[in-house]
Amino acid sequence: MNYKQSAVLLLAGASFASLSSCSILENSLQGGQAFNIAAASTPEASPPPSAEDRPATRIMAIHVGGRMAEVELTLLNQPSLPFTTYFPAKDFKPQSIASQAGTGIRLVYSPQGKPRSNTYVDIVQPQQKATLDQLRDYVLDPQGLLAKNQWQLVDRTNIVSYPWVKEKLIYRQQTPNGTIEGAVYLGETEGQAFYLMTHYPEREISRFESLGTIALENLQFRDED
Template sequence: MFARSLFVTFLLGSSIACTPQTIKGSNPDPPSVSPQATPLASQPTPTPSQTTTIQIEGEPQQVPLESIQTPNFSTHFPEDRFAVQRGGGSGEGEGTWFYWKQPDGTINKDAYVQVFFPGAKQSLSQVRQFLVGERGIFNANQWEQVNRGSGDSYAEIAYAPWLRDLILFKPRTNPQNITGTAYLGEIEGRAFYVISHYPREYADGFSPRADVILRNLKGRATGLNSSSQLTLRGIGAVQVGMTVEEAAKASGQPLTRGKPAPSNTCSYVTPSASIPGVNFMVIDDRIARIDVRKSSPMTTLSGAKIGDSEARIKQLYPGQISVTPHKYLPNGHYLTYTPKDAKDRNYRLIFETDGKQVTEFRSGQLPEVTWVEGCS
């Protein structure tokens, strides 16, 4: 079974360019997506946001995590063993490398996870061709594809919703020394790829740590469309705290303002009909919460939607749902999700039910997200 180590391998993509670039671990200079690639020493230091426990050589070990956000994705990574380098933006795309750190702090550029998003929207077939085509990344780096065995499966990485396919590879010289995987993914309709590359003797330490990066990889929203998902802080590219003008620009569509409340400080704005049942509460011209109503097909990031049972909501958010009586429906409830992260302590996700199924839900900042009458 290659799935476990390969899944870890996938995390960050290499760079897609008009001219394929050579990515060599033994080269003292890091691969660059553009002439503006930033040296490791000058990278900003992320702030540790949490810890997690992973299995390393069969033993549980707690590792500190740092978070990273780029224009295209966000994730967490074990800061004890990875150093991050981002390539400068260009028309070709954006690449990010997670290089392996030895215990003494030195960097091994033969061991990395790399994620790359093309500058222009490309299909999965175009991204695949860029990797394995005649003038692609594989040939430029003297890699060759490896056939998956009949017993191989990547079911273990099915929890990565962006994953569409993977390609195993090895170097043409010293093929026994390196484990390589290229992952083809898609987020918000944008195709990208991730390359994992490491010496085989690193597998026990590298794979479980890289797995953390993969599990936490999420796309940064672009625009607002019918496939956008609700989070604690927004939906699509629209975030709580934006002005109405900023939200309209981020969503890529006009927002229609409804009649303000008598106080004249609270109102709702609505996107186009292509985003059904979504409304933004506005307080003093800034987005305070997002409401999903009227049998809307929109979902939360975890997949919760109108029509789900109360039991399913509790399954999706185990141990984090509190239940209180509904103010107007005799058998109804409010199911309130309270996040664990300190940075999200002022946000909530609230599901209203008729006692059996979700009838509407909303997210946003306190106290506005708790107002059961909205702006009334």
């Protein structure tokens, strides 16, 4: 794969992590309008609901800060993405993100309603159709996503608990305010690649990873029954 061709295809000139034009959608999903949240429906016991028919909210029990807690999740149903998923709306504020490289959503960690700009989950779909290899090249290219943000690749693996993940690229960055950690999760469906990315200060790992990975765990492709 020619790294330059991949970088041109994906127009990697602008990194999602440094987007300044993101706008927090109004009313934080009140009324279920901002991200086309599906109207509440009652799923049948069998078969399970498709991605299009998933209920608008659900309750999930997770470990948070070393103890079990029930968290209310909101359906994220963005038509431009080939999947739907859930996220804890009480703890994350969604932003729409767009550049020449692609479009998507940033879920900004916002405990007590206070957004933390350096703690988030990105869900990104390239503007142009890209294969898994091309997207991987874009992330790892000497002028790609990791390099432009001065993130150092520390590990990579294709052994991941989420079945849709083709490869996990783990990165780290040393800053004056401490260590930043995160991972880029590469996925592909019907020849179209996409990625979900976590980004957070090392000190936030306990709580953020429990909440931030909910979107990864609950991803369901639209063509799945």
